[in-house]
Amino acid sequence: MSQTHKLSATARGDQGKGASRRLRRLGRLPAIVYGGHQEPCNIQMHHNDVFLASANEWFYSALIELDIDGKVERVLLRDMQRHPFKPLIMHLDFLRVSENEALHARVPLHFLNQEVSPAGKSAAVVIHHDMTELEVSCLPKDLPEFIAVDLANLALGDIIHLSELVLPAGVEVAALKLGKEHDVAVVSARHARTEVEEEESVEPAADAAVPAAKQAAPEKPEKK
Numbered sequence: 163m164s165q166t167h168k169l170s171a172t173a174r175g176d177q178g179k180g181a182s183r184r185l186r187r188l189g190r191l192p193a194i195v196y197g198g199h200q201e202p203c204n205i206q207m208h209h210n211d212v213f214l215a216s217a218n219e220w221f222y223s224a225l226i227e228l229d230i231d232g233k234v235e236r237v238l239l240r241d242m243q244r245h246p247f248k249p250l251i252m253h254l255d256f257l258r259v260s261e262n263e264a265l266h267a268r269v270p271l272h273f274l275n276q277e278v279s280p281a282g283k284s285a286a287v288v289i290h291h292d293m294t295e296l297e298v299s300c301l302p303k304d305l306p307e308f309i310a311v312d313l314a315n316l317a318l319g320d321i322i323h324l325s326e327l328v329l330p331a332g333v334e335v336a337a338l339k340l341g342k343e344h345d346v347a348v349v350s351a352r353h354a355r356t357e358v359e360e361e362e363s364v365e366p367a368a369d370a371a372v373p374a375a376k377q378a379a380p381e382k383p384e385k386k
Contacts, residue, residue: 166236167220168227169212171205182253191251195228195237198258205230212251216242223269223295224307228256236302238267259302266336268295269306273349275314281351287318288354292347296327297336304332311348322349 171193174185182192191209196202205228215221221239228237241255259265271294281287296309309327316322324335325345337344 166225166227167215168229169207169215170229171207172231174204174206177204186250186252191254193254193256195230195235195256195258198235198260200258203230207254209251212254213249216251219270220307223267223305225259225302225305226256236261238265261302264299264301265305266297266299267305268297270295270308271311271348272308273311273313275312276316279313279315280317281320282313282316284318286354288352289313289316290350290352292350296324298329298333299336300333304330306330306333309333313349316349316351318351318353320349320351321347323347 174181174192176184185192185206186209189209190206191212193205193207194202195205223238226237226239228235236259237256238259239254240257241253243252243254244250245252271291273291276282276289279289281289298305298309309329311322311327313322323345324338327335327348329335337346
């Protein structure tokens with residue numbers, strides 16, 4: 163079960179780009195809360211508090227207890243807009259969750275015991291993390307902060323698919339309901355030599371890389 167985390171906010175009445183700019187100049191962050199069969203609610207938060215929270219993995223996948231003027235709502239982060247080059251968050255979207263309704267969320271994968279696995283101990287093997295997060299479906303009370311992928315027995319040539327993951331109780335993988343073709347690889351262990359050969363096979367031929375003007379011109383026959 164996912165641990166809940168707390169953040170604070172206050173309701174805001176002013177809307178629009180001008181109002182949002184004024185909030186940001188005061189160190190506030192405009193945001194919105196929607197869903198849960200209720201009307202959307204525009205809120206403002208302390209930017210620095212949110213910026214510190216955003217450095218944690220849980221901020222993007224765990225349930226958050228959002229205190230809005232004393233009323234606590236359980237929400238999930240649904241969207242975050244960042245400044246193109248400054249270390250600033252521009253806007254947040256939160257989705258309300260209902261205790262009795264299944265939700266869809268993306269949960270990070272934690273790869274365990276890779277270093278002690280047969281593949282991890284071999285310098286001749288490359289371990290690929292083909293996925294780093296997973297979309298799951300579950301009730302809010304069952305939402306995990308992460309899903310562990312145990313690689314202790316991973317050896318050369320092994321592939322771990324979605325259907326082989328050990329999921330917490332009450333958690334389902336949404337993609338697997340779409341058919342066997344969606345049972346994709348999560349982790350694979352390949353021979354390092356194969357990786358090099360694949361890279362070399364896609365390199366262009368030496369002559370093709372040389373501009374036509376630079377290639378040696380054919381020799382002209384000598385005049386008699």
